[in-house]
Amino acid sequence: QSVLTQPPSVSGAPGQRVTISCTGSSSNIGAGYDVHWYQQVPGTAPKLLIYGNSNRPSGVPDRFSGSKYGTSASLAITGLRAEDEADYYCQSYDSSLSDSGVFGGGTKLTVL
Amino acid sequence: QITLKESGPTLVKPTQTLTLTCTFSGFSLSNSGVGVGWIRQPPGKALEWLALIYWDDDKRYSPFLKSRLTVTKDTSKNQVVLTMTNMDPVDTATYYCAHRRMGLDVWGKGTTVTVSS
DSSP states (O other): OOSBBOOSEEEEOTTOOEEEEEEOOTTTGGGTOOOEEEEEOTTSOOEEEEBTTTBOOTTOOTTEEEEEETTEEEEEEOSOOGGGOEEEEEEEEEGGGTTEEEEBOOEEEEEO | OOEEEEEOOSEEOTTOOEEEEEEEESSOTTSTTOEEEEEEEOTTSOOEEEEEEETTSOEEEOTTTGGGEEEEEEGGGTEEEEEEOSOOGGGOEEEEEEEEESEEEEEOOOEEEEEOO
16 A cells, blocks of 8 residues: 555546546655656656656646645646556655655556 | 666575666766665556665665665766565566656666566
């Protein structure tokens, strides 16, 4: 069971907007640690999608956005495209785990 | 351009010690704020954080595996080494190393390790 909780799956039609939640606690997201998001196409290494809660690395389309509020964070994807079908993971740190990194359990996005 | 590459055995026996090396280029692990992390992913499962070593040699381990993990760096060789003792079949996974600055912003391609007798 992961320290950060994500829905196992979400889906949407091309062009639609979907959101993926990441729920933590007062020892991780709620403690002020940044949340990062990664996209992983099966069979490949994860790729950084959002860092520092809401920042996009160079080359990541602005269809991807992140937010953080209280003990949770959220990834939003607008204008869904077939190539967005992948697994998405949130990541932060946890003070109750000696500041170790922690991942969410991952969310499988299906583009219908 | 930052690149990282994991190397090590593809097959280890139960109870053996696994040693993985992350060889990187495009950055120095002596630069302030920089770190190299290790993450693994069992087949069909989620990412799991293992360890992180910072430029100042500060280290953070997963508390669930801390007793089995050691991470070291060799700045002159641009390498980070992860050792994991007492390997078990449940440790079968793809092991990744990644550059840490703003999140884990560059990942290696990963190396698959199978634990079997």
